[in-house]
Amino acid sequence: MSNLNKIKSILIKKTLKLDCGKEISNFPLAYETYGNLNEKKDNAILIFHALTGDQYASGINPITKKEGWWNYAVGPGKSFDTDKFFVICANVIGGCMGSYGPGTIDPLTNQPIGTNFPVITINDMVNAQYNLLDYFNIEKLFAVAGGSMGGMQVLQFVSNFPNKARVALPIACTASHSAQNIAFNELGRQAIMSDSNWKEGLYDEKSTNPDKGLAVARMAAHITYLSKQGLQEKFGRNLQERSDLKFGFDADFQIESYLRYQGSVFVDRFDANSYLYITRAMDYFDLTKQFGGNLSKAFKDSKTKFFIISFTSDWLYPTSENKDIVIALNAIGADVGFVEIKTDKGHDSFLLNVPDFLSTIKNYLNTTYSNINERRI
Amino acid sequence: MSNLNKIKSILIKKTLKLDCGKEISNFPLAYETYGNLNEKKDNAILIFHALTGDQYASGINPITKKEGWWNYAVGPGKSFDTDKFFVICANVIGGCMGSYGPGTIDPLTNQPIGTNFPVITINDMVNAQYNLLDYFNIEKLFAVAGGSMGGMQVLQFVSNFPNKARVALPIACTASHSAQNIAFNELGRQAIMSDSNWKEGLYDEKSTNPDKGLAVARMAAHITYLSKQGLQEKFGRNLQERSDLKFGFDADFQIESYLRYQGSVFVDRFDANSYLYITRAMDYFDLTKQFGGNLSKAFKDSKTKFFIISFTSDWLYPTSENKDIVIALNAIGADVGFVEIKTDKGHDSFLLNVPDFLSTIKNYLNTTYSNINERRI
Numbered sequence: 062m063s064n065l066n067k068i069k070s071i072l073i074k075k076t077l078k079l080d081c082g083k084e085i086s087n088f089p090l091a092y093e094t095y096g097n098l099n100e101k102k103d104n105a106i107l108i109f110h111a112l113t114g115d116q117y118a119s120g121i122n123p124i125t126k127k128e129g130w131w132n133y134a135v136g137p138g139k140s141f142d143t144d145k146f147f148v149i150c151a152n153v154i155g156g157c158m159g160s161y162g163p164g165t166i167d168p169l170t171n172q173p174i175g176t177n178f179p180v181i182t183i184n185d186m187v188n189a190q191y192n193l194l195d196y197f198n199i200e201k202l203f204a205v206a207g208g209s210m211g212g213m214q215v216l217q218f219v220s221n222f223p224n225k226a227r228v229a230l231p232i233a234c235t236a237s238h239s240a241q242n243i244a245f246n247e248l249g250r251q252a253i254m255s256d257s258n259w260k261e262g263l264y265d266e267k268s269t270n271p272d273k274g275l276a277v278a279r280m281a282a283h284i285t286y287l288s289k290q291g292l293q294e295k296f297g298r299n300l301q302e303r304s305d306l307k308f309g310f311d312a313d314f315q316i317e318s319y320l321r322y323q324g325s326v327f328v329d330r331f332d333a334n335s336y337l338y339i340t341r342a343m344d345y346f347d348l349t350k351q352f353g354g355n356l357s358k359a360f361k362d363s364k365t366k367f368f369i370i371s372f373t374s375d376w377l378y379p380t381s382e383n384k385d386i387v388i389a390l391n392a393i394g395a396d397v398g399f400v401e402i403k404t405d406k407g408h409d410s411f412l413l414n415v416p417d418f419l420s421t422i423k424n425y426l427n428t429t430y431s432n433i434n435e436r437r438i
Numbered sequence: 439m440s441n442l443n444k445i446k447s448i449l450i451k452k453t454l455k456l457d458c459g460k461e462i463s464n465f466p467l468a469y470e471t472y473g474n475l476n477e478k479k480d481n482a483i484l485i486f487h488a489l490t491g492d493q494y495a496s497g498i499n500p501i502t503k504k505e506g507w508w509n510y511a512v513g514p515g516k517s518f519d520t521d522k523f524f525v526i527c528a529n530v531i532g533g534c535m536g537s538y539g540p541g542t543i544d545p546l547t548n549q550p551i552g553t554n555f556p557v558i559t560i561n562d563m564v565n566a567q568y569n570l571l572d573y574f575n576i577e578k579l580f581a582v583a584g585g586s587m588g589g590m591q592v593l594q595f596v597s598n599f600p601n602k603a604r605v606a607l608p609i610a611c612t613a614s615h616s617a618q619n620i621a622f623n624e625l626g627r628q629a630i631m632s633d634s635n636w637k638e639g640l641y642d643e644k645s646t647n648p649d650k651g652l653a654v655a656r657m658a659a660h661i662t663y664l665s666k667q668g669l670q671e672k673f674g675r676n677l678q679e680r681s682d683l684k685f686g687f688d689a690d691f692q693i694e695s696y697l698r699y700q701g702s703v704f705v706d707r708f709d710a711n712s713y714l715y716i717t718r719a720m721d722y723f724d725l726t727k728q729f730g731g732n733l734s735k736a737f738k739d740s741k742t743k744f745f746i747i748s749f750t751s752d753w754l755y756p757t758s759e760n761k762d763i764v765i766a767l768n769a770i771g772a773d774v775g776f777v778e779i780k781t782d783k784g785h786d787s788f789l790l791n792v793p794d795f796l797s798t799i800k801n802y803l804n805t806t807y808s809n810i811n812e813r814r815i
Contacts, residue, residue, distance in 0.1 A: 240675065241661065241664075243693050244657075244697060248654065256632070277629050289617075292617040292621065296617040308458035310553075316621050320625065321628070376666070376753075
């Protein structure tokens, strides 16, 4: 990828002790911002990205030249209204868009760190990103928000820093990664690690590319992002540019062609080792276990207002798992709202143009922000 | 695999015109039987196997030394009671247990046929197996039965041969393979074809083995065979022989270890090219389309009694798709029973020890067989 010099980042000098026991320091955290921080510095929103996202939530990603991953939600007049709010989004550590990750060049060897990179957790990701508050001199964020793995980071952030966000929006996520989700992530990892070009993670050094394995991993994940009904309605058994079956192994069906395409474009923008590390972090996420089996304890010191959103057709992070978070918050009398959005677009709904979802966030944020400011007056 | 000489087969001499347009003749169809054909020859049941099954439904498979795939259901006193019924089961064409398939040695080259094998369909499989009736001199089967792809064969069999079975038991199947199911099959095929050892299907000739790709395909499929709830209850986040996370990419969780095991044992008993061909046949299956969009027409000439079984937690072939078959049969006043079995074991339920399911089949077959015989008296 060219244009890597366009990436903004902060260098985190102070030592971060990781969950694995290792310590890191002097590492880069790449970020992007949208909108302006106001004088009171009370309008900042930290958005956390999902598995394959990055800091480019809105506008055109300068590296991939594609639209930002949350372009429907972040921008002037949108759900996260950048005319009003100052949105910050960072690339997670372990990622491949400028933050410290397995693709970072080790100055000692002049080669990517590869699988010598430590296994990181959602907790580590959040602790690294907390440094952005110091960097921007923000005492308290207005909101933290994110979907899928981004939602896990929201939960972990409030747990770690109970008084650093007025509002928390975990979307389509879970407090404890399920067996089925671990299974799908492990499938993806096995696809990558089974690629003879993966070379135990040293593919750059050996000038090979495990792109076929990574593409298969992406295809597997992509199926889980869509609902059975949504796939049926969108593709059904429609044929791909042919009037009849060809009796071969090319893509006869549109769904096959679509998946192959999704796999092929993904490998151009994502690093195979990052995929391993980030899925591992998701699988390790179990906030309930961090608090001895009582999720409520994760939030007991917080005054943060929660608003939780799930989607009817999301079978990866179904409503029931989102409701478990609501129940844990209700059990300690926390301020928590919840809505289940009706859609057939599956887990991907949080990234798509789902008007009810987008307007729900917009209304919630605008109203809450106004209320907070009125109370101050 | 050794002991291949233990496999029984018939040589089908007459020409079979395949859906792809090619013709085959003088090809082997491997089969096994359980129980005895009675004098009236009215107690024969033809069982069709699913994607990775074979002719060894019951007892010990002499090739793999493992229990037959339907050992819970087929045997003396079991659902398909071999003290009473004569059960026949054949390996589908395209398979790898002795029937004509991509692994069959081409006498001209002394190498496996590989991807020169024609793409076959469920219709082709059924038409090949119809020869077993002639071979055993059976005028009319008592029943045809099968789950998953076996169920598709049941539907196709009755459609092709409307008066050749008194009873039809399609289990956990569909009349038209869904987009999501095509997607998962395509994922498996891509995993195999992306393995650098697949060699365009010529792996035997080149003395390589696409076992890693095949294992990934199997892992993907295996996840779909189990329900989210079943996986959670069986594995949850239990760790594999360790007291805490290891912060690496070995199998920390039992579900990871389980999937890796499923992949590794599968490659010892199954052929990668057969996996491609059989999944393709499943994806091509659309009985509704064969009859111009009206599934009822597939059965309009038949007097076969249908009994359809689905499972509550089967998300691969959900109850709704099984009910579509019931609706099509009801629309023409066919004799059709239907039951949805409550279980959290997912699609795999039809292969497992699910007592309600096993007793339902047993009661249905025994009662129906008695009724038919009483009426004759």
